[in-house]
Amino acid sequence: MSETRKHLVEVRNLKTHFPIKAGLFSKTVGHVKAVDGVSFKIEAGKTLGLVGESGCGKTTVGRTLIRLIQPTEGAFTFDGDDVFSLPRKAMKAFRQNAQMMFQDPYGSLNPRMTVGTVVGEAMGVHRVGSKKQRRDRVAELMDKVGLSPAHLNRYPHEFSGGQRQRIGIARALALDPSFIICDEPVSALDVSIQSQIVNLLQDLQKQMNLTYLFIAHDLAVVEHISDFVAVMYLGRIVEYADRDTLYANPVHPYTQALLSAIPEPIPNKDKKRIVLGGEVPSPSNPPSGCAFHPRCPLAEEQCKRQLQTLLPKGGSDQHLAACWKAK
């Protein structure tokens, strides 16, 4: 889709396979295909929501893009640069522009470092600014995320879960990145705090023109914050659309089941629920053909034999689904 607006993030056919070693000499006997051919684009300033259940590979996608995990195949173009083939020096520059936010407020901050050190560490590593400038910037960042700068000498365990996530956001913003991968940022928080953090992320996006890859399993939160949504199942994207279209008119049977499975806080709502049978299969031993066929209410012979590719649906090439039966 070559348009006038350039896509900040372009991912093409990303694959991340982990070898399974067995036997006396640790021979590679197979692969866990955590991510098996994922492609998407994100425009600058927009949010792509990446949803799916456990084992679908969404977290692995995030970690591979930030190169915490090595990709097996595929390309990732960020602002015109091919990230996977960047030399070390250029990688450092990339890390100033692309950052990550983690899920666990209790595990993602070093318990032995003060909050000020945590937030300011990136500046030290990349040798940005003088000591005083860094200190000022840390205070500025803490204020930006809603924390008092007077607390920069405190330790993570002195803060609540929601506050720790704010610290994580401040850390990610330290070098003024343009792209942030949010890996389940609110899943581990209390319900009444989740909305505070979601609002904060939206405010920051508007203020700083940030681009988000928002990885989550809570579809209601994703609906609120995303511009586009991609649904993953067992390492692949099964449906992709802009937010409104996906929620109003999901065409892939998995998306439909996923949306219908969400319990809504409306009692006695007459919900035609699609309850899927079976279990989520293991990525080390995926079913043949379309990975969803063992649980799909529409499955046929062809589904077992043939791998499904993303096809445009509903007359628009912005709405893609990997199912030949979907309208």
Add this chain to the structure above:
Amino acid sequence: MNNQEVTTDMTQKPVKGRSLWSDGIRRLRKRKFAMVCLVIVLIYFALAGAIYIDEVLQDKFGEKGYEGISLFQWNESIGPSYQKPWLDYEWTPEDSEMSQEGWTFFGTDFLGRSTWRRTLYGAKTSLTVALCASIISLLIGVPLGAIAGYFRGWVDDVIVWFYTTLGTIPYILLLMAFAVVLKDATLFGHEIKGATSVYLAMGLTSWVGICRLIRGEIIKRKESEYVLAARALGCSNGRIIFKHLLPNVFHIIIINFSLRFVGFIHAEVILSFLGLGETDRPSWGGMIDAARTELARGVWWEMTAATVAIFFISLALNIFGDALRDCLDPKLRTD
């Protein structure tokens, strides 16, 4: 920035933080018994330190007439050979066989030297040996363990192979081998003798335990989210090991140190039994070793003095080490 969502405290002075260390130390201070044990340990160390300083002063100012503190003059003959301790007598002032000089109240050895003074001096020997051995084993074990645990792969394989092999050799044999070799060796031009050979031997053979421990702890922590976050920021491997991982295992090092210290004191005794210990100066192991033949003749006070000295520091360190473990382990926090 819209601050309406969170009540913020806008005072400008930074608030002091409460680190996990200070929490642990506060908990430790509440345990009175453990604090008493710590005091006992510190007394031993203070004693050893005082003796050491006294010796240095004697070296430097001996010609100028500095004679050293009398309490530490272990080599001075102050009474008859094998005088019994005052406890053993019904003491009467007229008993002329007994030397009444101070410091003979715990008896003398075959040269008439005070058992009491020699026991005190033994503290310096034992503590020096144990401390140096501990430090050497930490300096070898911790970095190797950290590197093995962090990098895994072939580096890990090599290091693990190495210490597993080393660990299959019986400790005493290994210790003896090192001690014998080091006895006549020179290090940087200085002759290694006595205590130095002892603690070098111990340090070089006792690092396997701490290495394994640190390796395990690093492996456990290396995939934590805060480490991933540091990598995502662009931290180098070295920075991650030193600034992120090691501070989080430091409490384990401390606990391990305090509990193994006692082991080193005992190891020194064993080495003395084997004739490989410190020979020029008094040491508890040496006293106990010499006591083997003396006991047959009814001379019980040498061995008793050394044993009692070892007993109290072992007990105190064990109790304190256990309390340390209870208090410093973050998992036991009731947050």
Add this chain to the structure above:
Amino acid sequence: MTDNNHTLLSIRNLSTHFFTEQGLVKAVQDVSFDIPLGKTLAVVGESGCGKSVTALSVMRLIPWPPGKIVAGEIEFDGQLLLDASERRMREIRGNDIAMIFQEPMTSLNPVFTVGNQIVEAVKLHQKKSGSEAWTVAVEMMRKVGIADPERRVEEYPHQMSGGMRQRVMIAIALCCSPALLIADEPTTALDVTIQAQILELLRDLQRRHQMSIMMITHDLGVVAENADHIVVMYASRVVEKADSEELFAKPLHPYTQGLLRSLPRLGEKKERLDVIDGAVPNPLHFPSGCKFHPRCPIGKDDSRCQTEEPPLKEICPGRHAACWYAGENKDE
């Protein structure tokens, strides 16, 4: 007395405190509610509100030290549980009242097969021989929807997925047909599609066995679809009690209102989510007066809310709320 509204479990003025090194934690204070026969009651609240401690208090599984039930009465089917002997409690646990937990991986023993663990539960309470107990185990696994149970009964917990393990937990809990099942966040750790399966299973089992369920959760969606009655807890106290439909239609307590408003809902298009300011208070330092007042749009400026703790009052028939202004505010 077996009419439809027979109360199976009645908790009255329960208080459980923890005497920790850092101070006294009043985890549960003056909590009262009833669970009717054959119905599902949900205890809803966020972390630290005391809902899990309430459940453990019913089972008398509060560890001492540092925890202790300091006041109250719990009546189960005519028996006063807090006065019962430990031996009597052991007979009740697993047999009359069963409990399932959030993390099936840590609640199942990793070194025993799942069959073994079900058999252990059976043997504890029923006089059955070894082979009879295994038959029961296989049957239970079939009942909870595990396919091919004869084979899977020999598997270990780590060989099963999260949903499977939760089904095993339910099998263990139900093998002695308890009258009350306490489910502590049973589906929080599961994927949404698996959660739907497990909740449907629980509803089905409840219908068939006429079992009461006390479901502890923070997920209001799960509550809406599964609970008949709801108890909302905040900071160790009950702040609202009502039937499910009524609570969602018209919540009375500002906390409940705030919670419902701040949930992002499917199909709703909002610019910004509504929030509840502030955070859940530290149990060591609860605020004075009404514990919710620092975060409450009404209470934060009201002197009565700041100084006096509102009791749980019946505002209208069947509806209780602990708020000085319940029923008066015009929100929602």
